[in-house]
Amino acid sequence: MELSYATRVNKEYETSASNFVTLQERLNEALEKAPFFAAQLDQMVSEFKRKNKQWKKFSDLQLCKAQVTPLDKILIDASMQRQPNMRHVLEILQNFRETMVMAIQVYVNEDGNYVAWDGQHTALALYILATKVFGDRLKACEIPIVVYCTSQKLEIRRNFILLNGDAKQPLDFIDTYKQMVYGVKVDGATDQEWVDTAKKNDYFRDADLFATNSKFGDDDEAGAFTLLADTTMSKSLKTRKNPEVTRMFADYWTRLNAKRPVDAKEARQLFEYFNLCYEQGITVDDEYVKEFVEFTKDFFEADFSPNGMFWDKVKMAYESWYAKANPDSYNDWGVRGFTTEMRTGLPFLIAQLKKSTNLKTPNYTPNNGFTVSKEDLWD
Numbered sequence: 001m002e003l004s005y006a007t008r009v010n011k012e013y014e015t016s017a018s019n020f021v022t023l024q025e026r027l028n029e030a031l032e033k034a035p036f037f038a039a040q041l042d043q044m045v046s047e048f049k050r051k052n053k054q055w056k057k058f059s060d061l062q063l064c065k066a067q068v069t070p071l072d073k074i075l076i077d078a079s080m081q082r083q084p085n086m087r088h089v090l091e092i093l094q095n096f097r098e099t100m101v102m103a104i105q106v107y108v109n110e111d112g113n114y115v116a117w118d119g120q121h122t123a124l125a126l127y128i129l130a131t132k133v134f135g136d137r138l139k140a141c142e143i144p145i146v147v148y149c150t151s152q153k154l155e156i157r158r159n160f161i162l163l164n165g166d167a168k169q170p171l172d173f174i175d176t177y178k179q180m181v182y183g184v185k186v187d188g189a190t191d192q193e194w195v196d197t198a199k200k201n202d203y204f205r206d207a208d209l210f211a212t213n214s215k216f217g218d219d220d221e222a223g224a225f226t227l228l229a230d231t232t233m234s235k236s237l238k239t240r241k242n243p244e245v246t247r248m249f250a251d252y253w254t255r256l257n258a259k260r261p262v263d264a265k266e267a268r269q270l271f272e273y274f275n276l277c278y279e280q281g282i283t284v285d286d287e288y289v290k291e292f293v294e295f296t297k298d299f300f301e302a303d304f305s306p307n308g309m310f311w312d313k314v315k316m317a318y319e320s321w322y323a324k325a326n327p328d329s330y331n332d333w334g335v336r337g338f339t340t341e342m343r344t345g346l347p348f349l350i351a352q353l354k355k356s357t358n359l360k361t362p363n364y365t366p367n368n369g370f371t372v373s374k375e376d377l378w379d
Contacts, residue, residue: 006223009210012078013185013201018153019078020115023127026076030084030124034217037086044093045132052096058130058141066103069145071130072138074104074123075113079182080157081120082175085215092125101126103144107156114145117156154187173228174213177201193237200232200246207250209262223253224261231271241275248274248284255293256302265311265340266304272342273349276362288359295357299378304345311340314348317376325369343368352377 003011021029031038055061092100104119116123123143130141148156161171161179171179177197183189184198204210209223211232219226231249234240249270253262277284284292296302300310315338322335338344343366350361351372 004208004223005218005221006208006210007205009212009218010201010205013181013198013205018080018115018186020075020109020113021078023071023074023076023123024131026078026084026120027124027127029078030086030089033083034086036217037090040090041086041128041132044090045128048093048096048129048133055134058134058136061101061129062098063101063144066144066146068142069114070139071123071127071141071143073112073114074106074143074145075109075115076120076123077115077117077153079186080115080117080153080160080179082171082178083216084120084124086217087215088121089124089128092121093128096125096129101144103146105148106145107148114147117148118160154183154189157183157187157189172213172215173233174211174216177211177228177233193240196240196243197232199243203243203246203250207254209250209253220261222259222261225267226261227264227267231267241271242278245271245275245278248277248289251284251286251289252293255289256296258302263305265306265345269304269342269345269349272346273362276346276364280362282360282362291357291359292353295353295359299352299356306340311345313378314340314344317348317372318344318370320373320376321370337368342366344370348372348377 031041101122102119104114104116104123106114106116109115126141126143127138130136130138157179161176180189180194180197181201183191183194189195201211204225207223209225210221211228212218212221212224212226214226218224230239231241232246249267252270252274274284276282293302300308300313304310318338319335322337326336346364347366347370350364351374353359353361355374355377
């Protein structure tokens with residue numbers, strides 16, 4: 001039986017050792033995940049040759065001087081580096097200047113190879129120049145490296161997160177997320193936030209979900225979950241949600257049995273709803289989730305997407321409330337302040353659940369004061 005895409009993605013975390021791959025293998029992996037970049041890469045190679053006729057071979061490039069090594073001695077630790085972003089590689093080639101190339105940060109492994117722990121996008125760009133633009137042998141192409149005298153991977157992983165600031169392509173939530181999961185699975189990290197993130201990913205794995213980002217080109221796959229901000233992750237430790245909330249959502253998704261990506265509005269509404277349940281001590285067990293799923297399917301086909309019938313009904317209820325609460329401004333300006341976000345969606349969802357199910361629902365008062373009248377709910 002063929003594994004689902006989500007299963008294949010999540011299996012990448014299930015390793016107890018480093019996964020060293022060559023630059024060619026890393027490039028192949030990136031293009032296999034997002035094959036539409038292959039044609040763009042071919043075009044970029046042609047454009048590079050046209051624009052930069054002053055360079056005839058790789059050694060003509062005047063790169064910064066540090067310690068140097070041939071390109072064939074560079075390995076990527078796939079469990080350490082973020083998944084390659086081919087769009088960023090193409091941008092490096094598009095705007096290439098010799099003075100922009102920074103030394104690749106490496107450590108030496110037991111086989112004497114240099115393992116790049118930061119700078120893989122630069123290394124991939126240089127690899128493309130050597131092989132696809134100039135057609136040189138890797139052994140003849142020297143690149144600048146900075147060798148760090150440590151092989152303590154957990155220390156390096158922490159540095160990787162801390163050092164990727166404004167001077168480089170910033171880490172997206174997905175990059176930090178992946179590093180934390182790998183840190184627990186591969187390096188044995190015990191930081192609570194990292195352990196919690198790995199636990200959330202376990203819940204995703206069991207529900208055939210996988211965390212991703214549009215830059216990887218797989219956000220249209222079944223089970224793709226792209227809205228990490230304020231659902232599974234937060235910049236503030238004080239506001240990040242407990243793993244139990246992810247467990248509730250994963251249980252919902254499993255029972256929903258939907259073969260599609262998770263809609264961003266769907267993720268936002270349900271994570272906020274389940275978080276309210278968690279904070280207010282409402283037990284969300286199998287029976288609760290079963291009835292909840294049946295409710296969403298029966299009333300609006302479990303469709304929380306922006307143009308779905310759920311939001312159509314929410315907007316009608318909001319317009320009715322607004323006209324009563326703001327008669328003067330309503331007559332002059334019409335309805336103001338409606339948005340397909342939790343401050344309108346959650347009051348309606350909770351009110352409809354109260355009317356149509358026996359489920360215990362959390363209390364929630366939105367900052368706009370929106371309340372739903374019974375006559376504005378579905379029968």
